[in-house]
Amino acid sequence: MEDGRIKDDDITASSQWHETTGPQYARLNREDGDGAWCPEGQLDASDLQFLQVDLRRLTFLTVVASQGRYARNGIEFARAYSLNYSRDGVIWKSWKNRLGSTVMEGNKNAYAPVINDLHPPVVTRWVRLIPRTELSTVCMRVELYGCHWEDGLISYSAPEGQLMPQPGLPTAILNDSTYDGAHQKRPLSGGLGQLTDGVVGLDDFLLTRQYPAWPGYDYLGWRNISMGADQSVEMDFVFDRQRNFTSMKVHSNNMFSRGVKIFSSVSCWFKPRPSSAWEAEPVVFHTVLDDRNPSARYVTVPLERRAASALRCRFAFADTWMMFSEVSFQYAPITLSFSKFPPRSSFPLGRHLVCYLLTGAEPSASAVPDDSKAPILIGCLVTIILLLVIIIFLILWCQYVCKVLEKVSRIRSGGVLARLIAIQSTDSHEYSDPHYERVFLLDPQYQNPETLRNKLPELSQSAEASACGGGYAEPDVTQCTPHQCFHSNAPHYAETDIVRLQGVTGSNMYAVPALTVDSLTRKDISASEFPRQRLLFREKLGEGQFGEVHLCEAQGLAAFLERDAAGRDRDGRAALVAVKQLRADATSQARNDFLKEIKIMSRLNDGNIIRLLCVCVTSDPLCMVTEYMENGDLNMFLSQREMESTLTHANNIPSVSPADLLHMSAQISSGMRYLASLNFVHRDLATRNCLLDRRLTIKIADFGMSRNLYSSDYYRIQGRAVLPIRWMAWESILLGKFTTSSDVWAFGVTLWEIFTLCKEQPYSLLTDQQVIANTGEFFRNQGRQVFLYAPPLCPPSLFELMMRCWRRDIPDRPSFEGLYQALRPHVRQ
Structure with a gap:
């Protein structure tokens, strides 16, 4: 509604107060006309005035937002x-939540939008919003969230689910509680429900993904003896148009210890058109029963590319009970009518078949060769050609993999991980369903830690790949060690030639093009020399591979810098500063890198980047003096707070508002936009490296790796070399490629931290090895990679922005300029 994709002609209403409060003005956050849709007169509880939206096609609707208006005459x-x-514009259904309520919470004021998740979501084309109120004037602005319903299924019919009593266990209620069709004489007909809501049941059918819910909620189930003499369940599936079906996927429970198994066989009949009869010849599929693995799973039923607008499938029991939680269909375009071909007995062969396909004319009998060995010869030629194609493909693929892994074998300690974890392939197709993946990424209700636990059952069994061996082979510990896989003369990995600024932390704050750092002299450093004796040690903040970070008082710093805003606090006392100090025993290379880092930082001037105030480089140990932020780092700040609410105000609990979180996110994007404009790459963007002052101004820094508090955020390699793998893009871990786009990936993870209030680590349910294995899935791009779940506090539009940051292909990720423009409205002036 807000961005105009829904046109004015598709928005209607039962009435309107004035022309300037018509339905076309019911767009969220828009002030067109008089600011909203207002129905005629004052409404009471019995009125059924409505705002109607035509979505033009079937849509999977998941979220509705509403907003009022502030008018001159009242709120x-x-x-x-x-x-x-x-779905058809004729039969209207009332949405109700999982507990049966049909009324949704509206607004509490005239300006703040209220977002309601639809649990369950609905498949629809037309939507009506009906205000429910006591006697009063009502105005509404709305927004709808969802995606196009590509499956095309408009209804399914099935026997109603049953109760499953179990001695010593809760009774499982296996009915379709969200079904929106008719319940006449027990069968379900004419609607959609839990079999199409995208929620896949757990291995134990008594457990559910929803709360609150009853045991068995996620499944629709039946007992064999109640299904008649043939002991089968018959289901009809009706589609919006004729489709060429390739397969059907049925998610079925297989907890055989309680008498539940997947179906033993299924027979499917096809109806080409709604008015035609069922075809006589069904597709029959027999499943392979599994008495060893009790896990629920998808069963894929091939449908032989049969064209139909409706299917009737009869599922045969393999045990006492049969339970389904999801059913979906795959199809292909109908490209050729095979009924026009000649009978199979006279089907032309070889080049005559090609002639028939091109001209439509059957070859004459005299054109058929007399040589009875012609089919054998043709078969041999086709086989030879296929073998040659396969060999060429394998050669090209091996060359590509060798080039990729050649880079991996040259990994250095400051850049990337030398030992890769290759995930093993699995026979399970449980999560390969595109319908499930769409819902999994769309609705935060399904983005939870339990989903992650089920999403990667094989990660813990991943095998390590030998970086020294140059391929995804089983590791041979006798060939090389992680230490041997790092070389001091390893090449640079960024897209341009990169100067490595090692610094005191043993990592890099910034990686910059080599052309910006030439021969370094004292005149290259624009920061002033500060008297070392004026730095009074307060406490040690942490240490890295080549130095330490101290909290110090800088006496007379404001006067030294000739501006009061340089760091003096309100009482005029000595300013608190952070001092990075190079160790006395540091190597000459580390010393040179430290000076280069000073040169780069002395030229950075942005309100959201930590500022280099002064230096001490005329004598050893070398020091750089930077700002110190009173509120510490963002990770610690947010983890000690709760989301703002009436409870936090009443109990004086430290809290933050959603507006605060968006303001912080916008500031980080602004600082990173500045770095990107200079072609600087941060390499370690995270909340631990974002500092706050009293006014919640954020400045990006690089102290995270030097603090023991965050040691668990880094993957340690052979001593002190560490990598923030949970924030790194897949190409940075696997290929050693650090660019602004890999910083965009880390920015998406940082947003995720902010909207979880830093209460947990990214991928907290996965070990470091499993996280690395997951990056291998991004490299292979087979749809098995795992994303972070949507934080409950995160608006859907912002989670979509995070998902764009984590796109597999680098060109598809947004720029920091684009990210800043998206978040700019939330910056406070």
């Missing part, structure tokens, strides 16, 4: 509303 908003929907 007008809907305190509650209902939602009706229709």
Whole structure:
């Protein structure tokens, strides 16, 4: 609604107060007309005035947002509303939540939007929003969130689910509680429900993914003796148009210890058109029963590319009970009518078949060769050609893999991990369903840690790949060690030639093009020399591979810098500063890198980048003096707070508001935009490296790796070399490629930290080895990679922005300029 994809002609209403409060003005955050849709007159609880939206095609609707308006004559908003929907424009259904309530919470004021997740989501084309209120004037602005319903399924029919009593265990209620069709004489007909909501049941059917819910909620189940003499379950599936079906995927429970198994066989009949009869010849599929693995799984039923607008499938029991949680269909375009071909007995062969396909004319009998060995000869030629194609493909693929892994074998300690973890392939196709993946990424309800635990069952069994061996082979510890895999003369990995600024932390704050750092002299450093004796040690903040970070008082710093805003606090006392100090025993290379880092930082001037105040480089040990932020780092700040609410105010609990989080996110994007404009690459962007002052101004720094508090955020290699793998893009871990786009990936993870209030580590359920194995899935790009779940506090639009940051292909990720423009409205002036 807000961005105009829904046109004015598709928005109607039962009435309107004035022309300037018509339905076309019911767009969230828009002030067109008089600012909203207002129905005629004052409404009471019995009125059924509605705002109707035509989505033009079937849509999987997951979220609805509402907003009021502030008018000259009063504050007008809907305190509650209902939602009706229709797939055909004739039959209207009332949405109800999982507990049966049809009324959704509305607005509490005239300006703040209220977002309601639809649990369960609905498949619809038309939507009606009906204000529910006491006698008052109501105005509404709305927004709808969802995606196009590509499956095309508009209804399914099935026997109603049953109760499953179990001695000593809760009774499992296996009905379709969200079904929106008719319940006549027990069968379900004409609707959609839990079999199409995208929620896959767990291995134990008594456990559910929803809360609150009853045991068995995620499954629709039946007992064999109640299904008649043939002991089978018959289901009809009706589609919006004729489709060429390739397969059907049924997610079925297999907890055989309690008498539940996947179906033993299924027979499917096809109806080409709604008015035609069922075809006589079914597709029959027999499953391979598994009495060893009790896990629920998808069963894929091939449908032989049969064209139909409806299917009738009969599932045969393999045990006492049969339970389904999801059913989806795959199809291909109908490209050729095979009924036009000649009978199989006279089907032309070889080049005559090609002639037939091109001209449509059957060859004459005289054109058929007399040589009876012609089919054998043709078969041999085709086989030879296929073998040659396969060999060429394998050669090209091996060359590509060798080039990739040649880079991996040259990994250095400051850049990338030398030992890769290669995930083993699995026979399970449970999560390869594109319908499930769409919902998994769309609705935060399904993005939870339990989903991650089920998403990667094989990660813990991943095998380590030998970087020295140059391929995804089983490791041979006799060939090389991680220490041997790092070389001091390893090449640079960024897209341009990169100067490595090792610094005191043993890592890099910035990686910059080599052309910006030439021969270094004292005149290259624009920061002033500060008297070392004026730095009074307060405490040690941490240490890295080549130095230490101290909290110090800098006496007379403001006067030295000739501006009061340089760091003096309100009482005029000595300024608190952070001092990075190079160790006395540091190598000449480390010393040179330290000076280069000073040169780069002395030229950075942005309100959201930590500022280099002065230096001490005329004598050893070398020091750089930077700003110190009173509120510490963002990770610690957020982890000690809760989301702002009435409870936090009443109990004086430290809290932050959603507006605070968006303001912080926008500032980080602004600072990174500045670095990107200079072609600087940070390499370690995270909340631990974002510092805050009293006014919640954020400045990006690089102290995280030097603090023991965050040692668990880094993967340690052979002593002190560490890598923030949970924030790194897949190409940085596997290929050693650090660019602004890999910083964009880390920015997405940083946003995720902010909207979880830093309460947990990214991929907290995965070990470091499993995280690395997951990056291998991004490299292979087979749809098995795992993303971070959507934080409950995160708006859907912002989570979509995170997902764009984590796109597999580098060109598809947004720029920091684009990210800043998206977040800019949330910057406080």
